[in-house]
Amino acid sequence: MKRSILWADDDIIWSGMVKQVFEQEYGYLIHWAYTIKEALELFQKQAVDLCILDVYMPSGGSNKLDRTGLDLGQWIRVKDEYIPIIHLSGSITEEDVMEGYKGGCDYYLGKGMIDLEELHIRIGRILKHCDSQEAKKLEYPLGKDTYDIRKGQLIYQDHPPHTITGKQGAIFQLLARYFQKYVPVERILEEVWGSVEVGRRSLHVLIRKLRIKLRKRGVFMIRGDRKKGYALLYDSPVKRAQDKGGIIIGSQR
Numbered sequence: 001m002k003r004s005i006l007w008a009d010d011d012i013i014w015s016g017m018v019k020q021v022f023e024q025e026y027g028y029l030i031h032w033a034y035t036i037k038e039a040l041e042l043f044q045k046q047a048v049d050l051c052i053l054d055v056y057m058p059s060g061g062s063n064k065l066d067r068t069g070l071d072l073g074q075w076i077r078v079k080d081e082y083i084p085i086i087h088l089s090g091s092i093t094e095e096d097v098m099e100g101y102k103g104g105c106d107y108y109l110g111k112g113m114i115d116l117e118e119l120h121i122r123i124g125r126i127l128k129h130c131d132s133q134e135a136k137k138l139e140y141p142l143g144k145d146t147y148d149i150r151k152g153q154l155i156y157q158d159h160p161p162h163t164i165t166g167k168q169g170a171i172f173q174l175l176a177r178y179f180q181k182y183v184p185v186e187r188i189l190e191e192v193w194g195s196v197e198v199g200r201r202s203l204h205v206l207i208r209k210l211r212i213k214l215r216k217r218g219v220f221m222i223r224g225d226r227k228k229g230y231a232l233l234y235d236s237p238v239k240r241a242q243d244k245g246g247i248i249i250g251s252q253r
Helices: 012-024 036-045 069-079 094-102 116-134 166-177 185-192 200-215 237-242
Strands: 004-008 029-033 050-054 085-089 107-110 139-142 145-148 153-155 220-225 229-234
Touching: 004 012, 004 036, 012 029, 012 116, 029 036, 036 069, 050 069, 050 116, 069 085, 069 094, 085 116, 094 107, 107 116, 139 166, 145 166, 166 185, 166 200, 166 229, 185 200, 185 229, 200 220
Parallel strands: 004 029, 004 050, 050 085, 085 107
Antiparallel strands: 139 145, 145 153, 220 229
16 A cells, blocks of 8 residues: 655655655655645645655745745644654754654654654654554544445545445545545555556446535535545535536646
């Protein structure tokens, strides 16, 4: 299963090497952000399993965070209580390390103190632990509504529930896990069909069926993007009008 990592670092040579090694040799999908602003935008729109954040990097004009990657880590921790966060820095001070851990990071590592193989091993262990915790979850909150994993039901506060089972249920559960973020098609195929080589046509058929079911309540919709994948979002006439046959051209921004 290809896991996604948000990599935020302004070191072009180092980051390029990381992206090449982790994608080609270790099978990860790296979403690389050069600035804090880019990292914010990626985290808000793309499903990621782990964040690796440089401590000292440019803000990129972000109005929310104007200082360091430590601020970015704290903001991410507020938005997501469980996602693993690793801070990397070429210059480690006791003050920064303490601020990083107080802000909710899981590890604080020096760039010169760890090689890519060791980083790969650490990431694997972290994600394995996260998977074991994820398996214990019984439901995913979707705003004021809930997806009950055991029952395979989308439980609305203001409408009768929807029962979503089988492969439709597996697809919906993955989209609910990363609510309001895009999940790559390859990730869905691997988790639901066990391979990126099969199920692509069936996926599009099941997505259409899910859309028909969701539109009966008018609360949620599934947005598609050729590059990003699929995302479960709140429904609205504007978003639905932008949806062209299940796949939209360009970005949601």
